[in-house]
Amino acid sequence: MPNLEHPAYPAATLLQLESLVPCRESQVSLLLSIFGERQHFSFPSIFIYGHTSSGKTYVMQTLLSTLQLPHVFVNCVECFTSRLLLEEILVQLQSCSPEADQTSQVPCDTFNDFVRLFKQAVATQELRDQTLYIVLDRAEQLREMEANILPAFLRLQELTDRNVTVILLSEIVWELFRPNTGCFEPFTLYFPDYSIGHLQKILSQNHPPEYSADFYSAYINILLGVFYMVCRDLKELQHLAALNFSKYCEPVATGEANERDSRKLWKNIEPHLKKAMQTVYLREISSSQWEHLQRDNEEPGQLKGLSAHTHVELPYYSKFLLIAAYLASYNPVRTDKRFFLKHHGKIRKTNFMKKHEKTSNHLLGPKPFPLDRLLAILYSIVDNRVAPTANIFSQITSLVTLQLLSTVGHNDQLDGPRYKCTVSLDFIRAVAR
Numbered sequence: 001m002p003n004l005e006h007p008a009y010p011a012a013t014l015l016q017l018e019s020l021v022p023c024r025e026s027q028v029s030l031l032l033s034i035f036g037e038r039q040h041f042s043f044p045s046i047f048i049y050g051h052t053s054s055g056k057t058y059v060m061q062t063l064l065s066t067l068q069l070p071h072v073f074v075n076c077v078e079c080f081t082s083r084l085l086l087e088e089i090l091v092q093l094q095s096c097s098p099e100a101d102q103t104s105q106v107p108c109d110t111f112n113d114f115v116r117l118f119k120q121a122v123a124t125q126e127l128r129d130q131t132l133y134i135v136l137d138r139a140e141q142l143r144e145m146e147a148n149i150l151p152a153f154l155r156l157q158e159l160t161d162r163n164v165t166v167i168l169l170s171e172i173v174w175e176l177f178r179p180n181t182g183c184f185e186p187f188t189l190y191f192p193d194y195s196i197g198h199l200q201k202i203l204s205q206n207h208p209p210e211y212s213a214d215f216y217s218a219y220i221n222i223l224l225g226v227f228y229m230v231c232r233d234l235k236e237l238q239h240l241a242a243l244n245f246s247k248y249c250e251p252v253a254t255g256e257a258n259e260r261d262s263r264k265l266w267k268n269i270e271p272h273l274k275k276a277m278q279t280v281y282l283r284e285i286s287s288s289q290w291e292h293l294q295r296d297n298e299e300p301g302q303l304k305g306l307s308a309h310t311h312v313e314l315p316y317y318s319k320f321l322l323i324a325a326y327l328a329s330y331n332p333v334r335t336d337k338r339f340f341l342k343h344h345g346k347i348r349k350t351n352f353m354k355k356h357e358k359t360s361n362h363l364l365g366p367k368p369f370p371l372d373r374l375l376a377i378l379y380s381i382v383d384n385r386v387a388p389t390a391n392i393f394s395q396i397t398s399l400v401t402l403q404l405l406s407t408v409g410h411n412d413q414l415d416g417p418r419y420k421c422t423v424s425l426d427f428i429r430a431v432a433r
Contacts, residue, residue, distance in 0.1 A: 003298075004029055008037040009067055009306055011054055022205065024059050027191060031063060035165075038069070038130040039303045042165040043187045044157040047139075047177070049190030053233040057171045064133060070096050070126075071133040072074065076141035082149050086114040089134060093121040096132075096151040111152045115159050122162050132164045137167035143177065151183040158184075203234075203241055205262050210275045211249060215259040219248050222266060226273045231280050240276055247272045317378075317386070318395045319431050322421070323378040326428045329366035329421040333373070340380035368408040368418045371396075 001080075003025040004014040009032075021028055035042050048056050064071040072092040079085040086108040094106075108114050108166065122132060134156070136142065142150045152159065153166045166186075170177070174188050194202070200220055207216030223241055231237060248269045251257040257264040314322070374396075379386055386392065399405040400419070408418040 002196070004032065006032045013066060017063065019068065020062050021055070021059050022202055023194060024055050024191070026040075027189065028059060028063060030189065035069075035131065040131070040165075041157070041163050042131045044164075045166045045184065045186035047168045047170070047174050047186040047188045048191060049173055051193055052171055053235050054193055055234070056191050056420070060135055060167065060169065069133060070130060071135060072096070074136045074137065076136055076138045080141065080144075082111075082145045083109060085136075085145070085149075086111070090114070090117055090121060093132075096127065111148060115156075117247040118156075118160055118164075119162065122160075122164070130163065132162070133167060134164060135167045135169065137169045139170045140172050140177075144169075146228065147179065150177065150423060151179060151181075154184040154186055166232065175293070194234060196224055199224060199228070199232070199237060203237060206238070206241070208245075209253075212259060215249075216245075218262065219245060219265075219269075222269065223273070226277065227280065230277070236280065240280070244269065244272055244276060314431070315395060318399060319381075319390060320378055320382050321374070321392070321395055322399060322404055322423065322431055323428060324374055324381060324401070325369070325380075325419060325421040326366075326423065327377055328369035328373050329362040335371070336377070337422070340377060366420045366422065368420045370418050371416050374419065392426075 004018045005011075008073050017028065018025060031046075034046065048060070050056055061073060063069075064073075072089050074085060074088050074092070076085065079088045087106060089140060097116045106117055108117060110409060122128065134153075136153070142153070153168075157164050170178075174186070202218070203220045203223075204213065204217045214323060220241060221239070223244070227240060230374050231240075250263060251261070251264055251268050252259055257268075327339075340387055350429065375388060375392075378392075396405070396419075402409055404421070405419045406422050408420050
């Protein structure tokens with residue numbers, strides 16, 4: 001029995017819509033109830049919110065397109081000023097009207113101009129007889145625009161005296177939108193995150209035709225078992241599923257295993273999923289580069305991406321300051337003379353040094369050091385002479401802001417600030433190269 005029912009739309013269209021929006025039937029059914037029939041006045045404004053990749057944009061685009069409802073869809077990140085936003089709505093309105101010969105750019109500086117031009121744009125008989133929907137995606141950007149934009153959109157139906165509904169899509173709650181001066185309250189609708197069962201159902205729909213649905217469903221189950229705790233973004237999981245499926249079905253393609261031999265399939269895919277875990281969300285390399293690395297069985301340490309080249313973005317002296325901070329954190333003070341002076345004389349190994357010579361300082365963690373020691377090591381490792389200018393001190397502050405260094409103690413210490421280096425040995429080796 002179909003979950004979506006509405007007297008204004010054919011059953012076949014609603015069945016098609018239901019197949020296109022799996023696991024969002026309750027939200028779509030509620031939206032259909034709010035929309036009503038085409039010629040009915042709908043709610044003036046609707047606020048839909050939920051986390052990233054919870055299906056807000058996709059459901060609205062699919063719903064309006066499948067039911068062939070007149071609509072305008074605008075991304076507020078692309079139209080980052082009020083003028084760009086209002087003009088984009090008017091341009092799309094012209095394309096909605098069959099009587100418009102061409103879509104010309106209409107100058108629109110204020111919301112008063114927009115209301116006047118909007119009435120002209122929807123003056124055609126077709127747009128007058130049914131509800132027009134204006135969807136503003138990433139609507140949180142409206143808070144950065146003029147103070148009258150958001151309240152005016154919420155009451156656009158009243159201002160224009162036309163059958164129009166404004167739908168706001170956002171990742172934050174309505175309480176962070178509401179102006180201090182008050183405004184018209186929209187109808188709020190929450191899109192919850194997909195559960196692991198929902199993700200399993202949605203991802204399993206994309207199975208390749210050459211393999212059975214049960215085989216691909218078992219692969220998705222393995223994928224979610226590995227990544228669900230660290231990643232619940234549907235788009236990212238779809239990307240990971242497409243990227244690693246060729247390795248999963250490799251034993252089946254070569255004849256080493258059949259589709260039901262789950263143990264062999266898991267042992268084959270496990271190391272590749274571990275490598276993929278290191279690049280979740282980063283997109284350090286393209287899909288073709290990733291397939292090349294999998295084909296050559298290279299180690300994840302050989303991936304050259306953001307994590308390997310972060311030091312490139314540091315200024316020249318900041319690199320030396322970071323190296324000096326690492327040396328100061330992991331080398332005892334008594335070794336500075338031996339390491340950083342050319343003529344330090346003969347240093348006798350004490351019993352204390354013999355006792356602790358097998359203890360790695362990396363196991364003990366970074367030790368705090370004063371600013372004077374940091375600058376002294378900096379002067380010894382830089383070839384040319386460095387003056388202790390404000391530029392050097394500001395770069396130390398920048399390293400603390402970037403959390404590459406951390407401040408130890410309080411800012412009001414009389415004996416000067418103390419720092420600690422927080423980067424790893426692999427990171428500092430990359431900087432040193």
